[in-house]
Amino acid sequence: MKRILAGILLVLVLSTVMSMCISNNSSASSNPLTTSTVQQSTTTTSTTQETSTSTSQIDITKLHFYMFGAAGCPHCGRMKEEIPKQFGKDKFTYYELQGNEHNQKLFSELYSILGVSGVPLIGIFYDNHLVAVIEGEYNVKSTPEIVQVALKENGVVFISGKVYLIPSNHTEIIKKLEAIFMNGEPSEG
Template sequence: MEFQLVPGCQKMKEVLPEYYGEGSTTFYDIGASQHNYNIYMNFSKLLGVRGVPLIGIFYNNTLYGVVEGEFPPEAAQEIVEKAIENNGVIILISSGTYLLPRNETKAIEAIENMTKWFLNGEVVGQ
């Protein structure tokens, strides 16, 4: 069975590489892979997200932001800068905006899990 991407996912899949360059993004389709769906459900349990796309913003292999839904690609740089300034990970989801500080035990565990989840998806049908 072939899945169609929802419009927001398709848009971000096209816009982010245009803005940041080919090879700057990795796309994991949750409709085409049970493994990816399970990873998404981990995020759902942790953060309460229900929307897509769910985007991890990394800089120098470090997670600095998590965004639920579409966003202007130029905002990623500001997210990284603010996260570095506040020593944390910025979470922008439908329920609000949050900062997970890198110096609190529960937040550190959440950041480590989210980093692992973002990096362990399966690329399907690219």
């Protein structure tokens, strides 16, 4: 598990820009999720061959992305362009935060649960279940690997500067996160 999570972390660090438009100063110590709730990856070695071999099992037609973002955020703009380009417009739902009280309230709930404050904030669903939460811009081509790790490790991958795993037996937290990501007010721009 640690080797795969470390591999995902290494791929993301090397292939993405993790700076956020909204402040991303939350650290592991200020994160409301405790270490008993979330398992953090601490190793740094992996083989990418394991990851790429296992991703052939992911059916990308079962993916859906829900994203909280802000107008004028260049990282949000790139994600709004790249995700639909890679997976299809029907697989992407965007929630604008600026000028939308409902979406701001939901984002506040995400902050309360996860300690995240940066955008874009993306919830990746596979077969109608949350499998990953990513704070910041990432290489969307790595999505199948991220989903594969979540399925193999039986939890929700949470990437916010570091890689964490929310175990699937934390059903209350996962159900709350799913409800938040699925109940925003979609925006076009």
